[in-house]
């Protein structure tokens with residue numbers, strides 16, 4: 238078990254943590270474990286993607302030093318990170334978190350490659366935001382050593398991690414996962430494997446109702462959001478948040494939740510219209526609000 242950044246032994250974190258997929262989330266997850274004292278190995282699909290992940294993690298390490306988030310030197314952090322396009326180095330890890338794109342076939346292929354080289358006592362987790370942990374576990378050799386670890390974006394600024402407990406996840410895994418999440422300075426919640434976990438299910442239902450209210454002319458977008466910000470102390474309103482997440486992303490989740498949990502998640506026509514018009518929120522410049530460059 239690893240010695241942490243402040244020099245104390247932190248038994249909660251494996252010495253070496255692997256991350257499969259070094260994109261937006263994977264780099265953030267690797268960075269969180271690096272700062273907590275672990276060595277990290279990032280698996281990418283090819284050498285070029287591995288170099289890009291390296292650039293991202295070095296930049297994140299530099300930023301955390303600049304804002305005083307770690308007492309470690311840049312060289313010390315750099316010495317504990319490595320990047321690979323081959324799964325073999327993951328044989329030395331105690332935990333691997335998969336963060337490749339949200340495509341079940343791709344995830345199963347990557348998890349099978351990783352599981353094939355992992356020591357029998359290592360843990361495996363997926364950062365999936367919507368896929369069923371039980372469906373994934375059914376394809377693994379050691380489903381009891383697998384759970385969901387759902388991080389939020391951007392990882393450094395988000396304090397929540399959902400631990401998704403599959404039907405076959407070992408109780409000792411869930412306890413260990415609570416320890417990992419606490420050790421990286423975040424707060425865990427434990428959710429049974431079910432569509433939308435806790436966060437997407439609640440977040441989407443609020444957004445859908447806000448969109449229906451806008452459709453019915455109950456109030457303006459600004460006023461609907463202000464009701465939640467001032468009335469209920471939400472940091473941002475549900476329509477503003479939908480613009481940040483992306484209307485297309487929220488529509489995809491709503492469709493999935495409708496198919497799994499029922500009609501109450503049916504997307505309002507206004508959401509479909511905006512997505513069809515390419516009004517996807519901040520990333521396209523317009524959603525429920527306009528977003529100048």
Ligand SMILES: NC(=O)c1ccc[n+]([C@@H]2O[C@H](COP(=O)([O-])OP(=O)(O)OC[C@H]3O[C@@H](n4cnc5c(N)ncnc54)[C@H](O)[C@@H]3O)[C@@H](O)[C@H]2O)c1
Nearest residue numbers: 258259260261262280281282286336337338339365366390
């Ligand atoms: N972006 C978010 O807001 C967010 C939030 C929570 C969870 N998630 C989930 O996290 C996961 C990753 O999302 P992201 O936004 O980081 O995606 P991303 O596209 O930024 O990163 C995915 C990375 O995986 C790599 N990859 C692709 N195929 C690979 C392979 N065969 N082996 C190894 N690496 C491979 C890609 O090169 C890329 O760098 C998804 O499951 C997503 O649903 C995303």
